[in-house]
Amino acid sequence: MTPRLARTALMLAATSLMLPACATAQTAAPAARAAAVPLDQVRARPAEDEIIYFVMPDRFENGDPRNDTGGFSGGRLGHGFDPTHKGFFHGGDLRGLINRLDYIQGLGVTAIWFTPIFKNKPVQGGAGEESAGYHGYWVTDFTTLDPHFGTEAEFREFVDAAHARGMKVYMDIIANHTADVISYTEGADRNFPYRSIADYPDQAYTPVVPAAERDVKRPAWLNDPQYYHNRGNTTFFGEDSVMGDFVGLDDLATGDQRVIDGMIAIYGSWIDRFGIDGFRIDTARHVNPEFWQQFNPAMLERARARGIPNFTIFGEVAIEDPDPGSIARFTRVDRYPAVLDFAFQATVRATVAGSESPALFDRLYAGDALYEGGEAMARTLPTFTGNHDMGRFATFVRQANPQADDAEMLARIKLSNAMMFALRGVPTVYYGDEQGFVGDGNDQAAREDMFPSQVASYNDNDLVGTDATTAQSNFDTAHPLYRQIAELARIRSATPALRRGRQVMRHYGREAGLVAFSRFDPDTGREVVAVFNTSATPVSGNVIIDRASSRFTALTGPCPATHRVPGSLAVALPAFGYMICAAQGE
Ligand SMILES: [Ca+2]
Ligand SMILES: [Ca+2]
Ligand SMILES: [Ca+2]
Ligand SMILES: [Ca+2]
Numbered sequence: 291m292t293p294r295l296a297r298t299a300l301m302l303a304a305t306s307l308m309l310p311a312c313a314t315a316q317t318a319a320p321a322a323r324a325a326a327v328p329l330d331q332v333r334a335r336p337a338e339d340e341i342i343y344f345v346m347p348d349r350f351e352n353g354d355p356r357n358d359t360g361g362f363s364g365g366r367l368g369h370g371f372d373p374t375h376k377g378f379f380h381g382g383d384l385r386g387l388i389n390r391l392d393y394i395q396g397l398g399v400t401a402i403w404f405t406p407i408f409k410n411k412p413v414q415g416g417a418g419e420e421s422a423g424y425h426g427y428w429v430t431d432f433t434t435l436d437p438h439f440g441t442e443a444e445f446r447e448f449v450d451a452a453h454a455r456g457m458k459v460y461m462d463i464i465a466n467h468t469a470d471v472i473s474y475t476e477g478a479d480r481n482f483p484y485r486s487i488a489d490y491p492d493q494a495y496t497p498v499v500p501a502a503e504r505d506v507k508r509p510a511w512l513n514d515p516q517y518y519h520n521r522g523n524t525t526f527f528g529e530d531s532v533m534g535d536f537v538g539l540d541d542l543a544t545g546d547q548r549v550i551d552g553m554i555a556i557y558g559s560w561i562d563r564f565g566i567d568g569f570r571i572d573t574a575r576h577v578n579p580e581f582w583q584q585f586n587p588a589m590l591e592r593a594r595a596r597g598i599p600n601f602t603i604f605g606e607v608a609i610e611d612p613d614p615g616s617i618a619r620f621t622r623v624d625r626y627p628a629v630l631d632f633a634f635q636a637t638v639r640a641t642v643a644g645s646e647s648p649a650l651f652d653r654l655y656a657g658d659a660l661y662e663g664g665e666a667m668a669r670t671l672p673t674f675t676g677n678h679d680m681g682r683f684a685t686f687v688r689q690a691n692p693q694a695d696d697a698e699m700l701a702r703i704k705l706s707n708a709m710m711f712a713l714r715g716v717p718t719v720y721y722g723d724e725q726g727f728v729g730d731g732n733d734q735a736a737r738e739d740m741f742p743s744q745v746a747s748y749n750d751n752d753l754v755g756t757d758a759t760t761a762q763s764n765f766d767t768a769h770p771l772y773r774q775i776a777e778l779a780r781i782r783s784a785t786p787a788l789r790r791g792r793q794v795m796r797h798y799g800r801e802a803g804l805v806a807f808s809r810f811d812p813d814t815g816r817e818v819v820a821v822f823n824t825s826a827t828p829v830s831g832n833v834i835i836d837r838a839s840s841r842f843t844a845l846t847g848p849c850p851a852t853h854r855v856p857g858s859l860a861v862a863l864p865a866f867g868y869m870i871c872a873a874q875g876e
Contacts, residue, residue, distance in 0.1 A: 677736075846870050
């Protein structure tokens with residue numbers, strides 16, 4: 291969840307899993323997937339080897355219409371199911387994810403991160419402003435699944451099926467807040483303005499819980515208002531950023547040892563019970579560092595004890611700035627093993643959706659020294675170009691270039707993907723980007739359905755690279771972006787330099803244009819050169835390379851066969867073009 295947003299927040303026929311005739315070679319994975327991948331082999335992989343697919347289960351595939359209302363009674367304001375409204379449940383579930391594992395794996399991804407699946411308060415919000423917990427961030431019961439998504443047995447089936455395919459499973463978790471159940475006896479007329487510690491050193495507001503919701507939270511200790519800050523709504527500024535309620539969501543007293551121990555017990559249990567591979571942690575910047583200093587090491591220890599040596603934790607520190615200093619702090623002070631790379635996102639947005647100088651990349655990567663562990667940790671940061679809160683990269687391209695035609699949209703998006711897969715960090719694909727989705731904006735507008743949508747504001751969107759609309763099922767393995775991502779994933783997975791290699795920035799100018807990097811194989815030291823053109827016109831130029839690199843093989847793009855002279859490569863790229871070139875041995 292990010293501060294700028296108020297988080298208002300078909301049964302598959304067996305034949306629909308069959309691949310279209312035009313599917314690329316990689317998408318024919320099912321045939322090659324005869325035997326299950328041994329689980330210890332999956333768990334032995336370090337974080338930097340992964341490629342992540344980030345999916346919102348409610349919007350991905352409806353595998354079981356029987357759970358669409360989650361067993362809750364009442365109309366849409368009771369159970370939260372209304373597939374025509376972008377702020378309500380649409381019916382997607384774990385069965386749908388299981389049914390679509392071929393599609394996900396065909397993209398070349400190796401890990402699946404999905405928005406929270408814990409039991410939520412189905413509907414929140416004042417009269418006329420209601421929306422549903424389809425996104426999963428309004429938890430009431432942290433110990434079990436939301437029935438809209440399925441059963442614990444189905445979750446176990448999903449985890450086991452992903453593991454058998456060699457894929458990891460990352461859960462999205464929240465420790466900052468619960469659903470909005472607590473209100474206050476004072477201040478309703480002014481929407482509960484934040485009351486500071488200096489003004490109210492002890493009790494700031496008098497908490498009240500409606501009788502019907504007195505026992506709604508699990509574990510039971512969460513029903514006691516003393517374990518919340520109860521200081522009113524955050525304005526995302528200073529003290530209130532940590533201690534205020536996020537649009538009314540009950541902000542946990544994360545400085546209280548009972549809360550710390552309680553959260554460690556809750557999430558440790560999910561590791562123990564399901565053997566999942568990692569956590570993405572929501573709203574990390576809205577919790578005090580002392581909480582994370584205990585929580586994160588406890589989760590890593592819990593996973594090690596469960597036989598999961600490379601358990602992955604990455605925090606959401608939503609600060610959209612090419613300068614990584616403020617997100618890197620969380621790896622040093624808050625003991626985060628990794629953070630989502632918002633700085634990479636901001637840099638790619640500025641240079642590829644926008645037209646700022648690629649010099650921003652120099653500033654970005656100079657900041658790798660700021661992370662705990664420096665460049666080695668930076669290689670484990672999940673990189674992304676858009677998400678469910680800020681919006682999709684395609685949307686940023688359209689906003690920055692309203693006149694761009696489909697070819698230019700496609701070219702800019704492909705360039706951003708090439709950067710994400712060739713440069714340091716763990717590529718993280720937001721579901722639907724591979725189908726050319728272009729949301730109207732952020733938050734609800736960026737959460738389109740992959741299965742046939744009934745939301746009018748989604749279905750009138752002009753998708754990139756296809757004539758399809760979101761009114762249809764969009765699991766097209768022949769979509770140009772699906773195919774590009776599958777190709778980039780194959781290259782990355784086959785090239786250790788791109789996953790684990792040191793990175794050196796080789797070239798950039800004051801204006802949009804050529805930008806080049808080298809990556810080095812961690813074992814052989816052999817160089818891989820990645821060159822991009824961020825400008826709308828063809829460019830050519832000379833790029834510094836290792837003097838030992840003389841002959842090149844194209845992994846993708848118009849790579850020269852040889853160096854120009856020792857230490858220099860002459861390159862030429864079309865508008866928004868890219869090349870990834872591997873130096874050969876002597
Ligand atoms: Ca369903
Ligand atoms: Ca907080
Ligand atoms: Ca509340
Ligand atoms: Ca629209």
